[in-house]
Amino acid sequence: MRDERTPLPDLPERYAVMGNPVSHSRSPAIHRLFARQFGDHIDYTAIEVDLDGFAEAVRRFRSTGGQGLNVTVPFKLEAFRLADVCTDLAKQAQAANTLRFTNDGTIEAHNTDGLGLVRDLARLLGVGWRARGGPLLSGKSVLLLGAGGAVRGVLAQLLECVPEAVVIANRTISRAQELVRPGGLSAMRASGFQDLAGQHFDVVINGTSAGLKGEAPPLPRGLFATGALAYDMMYGDRPTPFMDYAARDGAAIISDGLGMLVEQAAESYCFWHGKRPDTQIVLKALRPGS
Numbered sequence: 001m002r003d004e005r006t007p008l009p010d011l012p013e014r015y016a017v018m019g020n021p022v023s024h025s026r027s028p029a030i031h032r033l034f035a036r037q038f039g040d041h042i043d044y045t046a047i048e049v050d051l052d053g054f055a056e057a058v059r060r061f062r063s064t065g066g067q068g069l070n071v072t073v074p075f076k077l078e079a080f081r082l083a084d085v086c087t088d089l090a091k092q093a094q095a096a097n098t099l100r101f102t103n104d105g106t107i108e109a110h111n112t113d114g115l116g117l118v119r120d121l122a123r124l125l126g127v128g129w130r131a132r133g134g135p136l137l138s139g140k141s142v143l144l145l146g147a148g149g150a151v152r153g154v155l156a157q158l159l160e161c162v163p164e165a166v167v168i169a170n171r172t173i174s175r176a177q178e179l180v181r182p183g184g185l186s187a188m189r190a191s192g193f194q195d196l197a198g199q200h201f202d203v204v205i206n207g208t209s210a211g212l213k214g215e216a217p218p219l220p221r222g223l224f225a226t227g228a229l230a231y232d233m234m235y236g237d238r239p240t241p242f243m244d245y246a247a248r249d250g251a252a253i254i255s256d257g258l259g260m261l262v263e264q265a266a267e268s269y270c271f272w273h274g275k276r277p278d279t280q281i282v283l284k285a286l287r288p289g290s
């Protein structure tokens with residue numbers, strides 16, 4: 001008998017992103033552009049899931065031939081817990097943004113957010129920083145804003161870039177303290193926002209959800225060192241409140257998270273299909289001038 005999860009040969013393979021909210025997601029457009037690069041026959045949709053309905057939505061999606069999912073806010077922890085097998089990256093983040101369903105019924109979880117962020121940082125920091133050789137962030141000080149899922153999902157990959165120092169600043173300092181890992185190659189500490197006054201950083205990454213309320217985190221002025229990069233993990237049609245703050249405060253390079261989204265999507269595509277799409281073409285198609 002035919003396994004119901006295996007699609008019929010003439011039907012497209014089914015993928016989706018699940019979240020709440022999810023209607024703003026660019027993931028369907030990105031995956032369609034990836035599929036076009038390879039001539040792959042893929043159906044990728046956005047599915048808004050009730051806050052208490054994630055496990056059931058995944059079950060339904062699988063039973064109707066779904067082969068893989070991207071998972072976004074607020075379901076990444078639940079996706080990790082639902083999986084039978086997890087990659088090291090998912091284990092490090094204790095969260096999953098990518099699920100793969102195998103024909104024997106296994107759910108495999110992966111997390112591509114950290115790789116996506118680091119690839120996009122490398123694109124933005126460019127030749128000047130990388131010409132030194134060595135890890136991307138060596139000798140640099142990094143300020144991470146927030147201590148929720150977004151920051152947890154990328155912390156391990158950032159530490160692999162061996163920054164000299166990492167400060168995690170959060171409204172609730174105890175949550176930032178939970179993320180500090182002593183004894184690594186980078187000096188790490190937790191902070192409140194106002195305690196940052198008088199300090200300077202080479203890379204400042206906003207992983208708070210303050211932007212959803214149209215706000216930037218309440219930061220003191222003068223945080224950016226000469227040549228510093230300000231990066232917002234959120235993205236949108238207009239600059240985010242954090243990007244506006246960074247422009248006023250003199251950051252040299254300012255970016256939202258669209259590049260990270262494209263890069264993490266490429267890693268998911270590779271996890272599902274075993275081939276890596278060209279991300280720069282897609283980023284340019286989504287935002288000419290990138």
Ligand code: ATR
Pocket residue numbers: 073145146147148149150151170171172175207208209210213215216217218
């Ligand atoms: P996510 O998965 O998007 O990271 P989360 O786990 O709820 O969501 O975390 C949201 C993060 O944004 C937290 O660090 C939160 O700070 P608290 O831990 O103190 O709640 C931060 N955050 C949310 N709204 C904020 C605001 N208006 N100003 C500053 N930080 C904010």
